[in-house]
Amino acid sequence: MGQRFNELSEKLIDFINDQRLFFVGTATADSRINVSPKGMDSFRVLGPNRVIWLNMTGSGNETSAHIQQDGRMTIMFCAFTGKPLILRLYGQARVVHPYDSDWTELAAHFPPNPGARQVFDMQVDLVQTSCGMGVPFYDYVEEREQLTTWATKQGPEGVQKYWHDKNQQSLDGIPTHILKDQ
Secondary structure: OOEEEOOOOHHHHHHHHHOOOEEEEEOOOOOOOEEEEEOOOOEEEEEOOEEEEEEEOOOOOHHHHHHHHOOEEEEEEEOOOOOOOEEEEEEEEEEEOOOOOOHHHHHOOOOOOOOEEEEEEEEEEEEEEEOOOOOOOOOOOOOOOHHHHHHHHHHHHHHHHHHHHHOOEOOOOOEOOOOOOO
């Protein structure tokens, strides 16, 4: 049976901390809806109504573009082992880029990663659980290392060039402001 809460309980925070995978959904009023899977030890709960996640360099940058135009974000966790549960966090997020004043403070919550692109800081205004009985069981094997290996080989200048070439606009042409002077 689904339930709604105004904030995360300790039990739900423990559930989040046990997860290796989460999904992020964003959209603007007139853009495509974007849903992205995330992993790599990139999620932290800072309080009952505040979460952050470290975004890594990828082929697109939809989430950033959407959040800067319309701050709505939904984050979903699913239990793939143990008791079935789906947990959704709804709220308003903001993007923190490496050139922003609070980057150092927020990025310090995560292990260093050469592919780190931005941090999303979300104020949670609704927490919803549902049964998750239709979610199959899956076993975690290990993290993929390709992104970290790629970013290390590129070096900071190569990653910045990639951002310049591939991450400045969403699929719908919305700017991401990934580069300071963009």
